[in-house]
Amino acid sequence: MARVSLDKISVEYPIYNAGAFSLRNNLVAIGTGGRISAEARHIKSVMALEDVTLELNDGDRLGLVGHNGSGKSTLLRTIAGIYQPVRGSVEVEGRVSTVFGLGAGLQPELSGYDNIIRMSMMLGATRAQAEAAIPDIEDFSELGNFLAMPVRTYSAGMSMRLNFAVATASYPEILLVDEIFGAGDAEFQVKAQKRMNEFVEKASIFILASHSEQLIKKFTNNTVQLRHGRIM
Ligand SMILES: Nc1ncnc2c1ncn2[C@@H]1O[C@H](COP(=O)(O)OP(=O)(O)O)[C@@H](O)[C@H]1O
Numbered sequence: 031m032a033r034v035s036l037d038k039i040s041v042e043y044p045i046y047n048a049g050a051f052s053l054r055n056n057l058v059a060i061g062t063g064g065r066i067s068a069e070a071r072h073i074k075s076v077m078a079l080e081d082v083t084l085e086l087n088d089g090d091r092l093g094l095v096g097h098n099g100s101g102k103s104t105l106l107r108t109i110a111g112i113y114q115p116v117r118g119s120v121e122v123e124g125r126v127s128t129v130f131g132l133g134a135g136l137q138p139e140l141s142g143y144d145n146i147i148r149m150s151m152m153l154g155a156t157r158a159q160a161e162a163a164i165p166d167i168e169d170f171s172e173l174g175n176f177l178a179m180p181v182r183t184y185s186a187g188m189s190m191r192l193n194f195a196v197a198t199a200s201y202p203e204i205l206l207v208d209e210i211f212g213a214g215d216a217e218f219q220v221k222a223q224k225r226m227n228e229f230v231e232k233a234s235i236f237i238l239a240s241h242s243e244q245l246i247k248k249f250t251n252n253t254v255q256l257r258h259g260r261i262m
């Protein structure tokens with residue numbers, strides 16, 4: 031049984047060279063982004079999530095929507111354990127896999143093959159399991175000889191293919207997907223959506239952050255809207 035439980039979490043990004051930035055106008059109304067906390071008109075931190083409570087159980091398919099900077103990626107990364115909240119608690123039960131767009135997690139100097147092993151192991155596979163998944167990844171990514179080349183030679187769409195193929199090489203209990211359908215050509219979009227379908231069916235919990243109403247409708251059964259880091 032998988033479970034994701036967030037209890038009143040807040041996540042902040044500290045701005046280390048804060049003195050370098052001063053706010054031009056505190057009163058400018060902005061449509062995007064989290065709340066910027068300022069002291070004496072100098073920026074101290076960005077509050078990316080504020081007081082977010084969320085409970086997900088087996089069978090939940092959640093769509094995360096909201097404008098740029100509303101906190102969708104931060105929320106997914108916090109569930110994945112990449113960020114720690116400054117307040118509140120995060121409990122996650124179940125094996126998590128993530129597809130975080132545009133080459134996230136890829137090492138540009140390593141070859142495609144080395145990245146496959148590295149990423150698979152980061153997602154919890156043993157080396158033997160990672161190696162066993164290679165034929166499937168070769169097949170799905172259609173990158174051919176490029177898999178032997180450093181990933182820095184890939185286009186955005188090619189990185190996406192590799193990322194997606196690795197992330198979906200084994201079935202996770204909890205699948206987190208962040209805005210991935212922007213990159214990749216039309217043929218890949220179709221293929222990726224087909225594979226997603228399979229995945230979403232098998233995963234216990236699925237969360238998709240997307241600006242596409244069509245994808246949210248297709249893959250999720252519940253929606254949460256974020257605004258300036260808070261759930262509306
Ligand atoms: N590495 C970072 N350092 C500072 N602020 C960040 C960083 N990443 C995101 N933010 C800020 O956190 C807020 C939420 O961003 P994000 O979670 O990426 O939103 P979304 O995915 O909804 O576009 C935004 O105000 C953004 O400026």
Ligand SMILES: [Mg+2]
Pocket residue numbers: 102103104208209
């Ligand atoms: Mg984002």
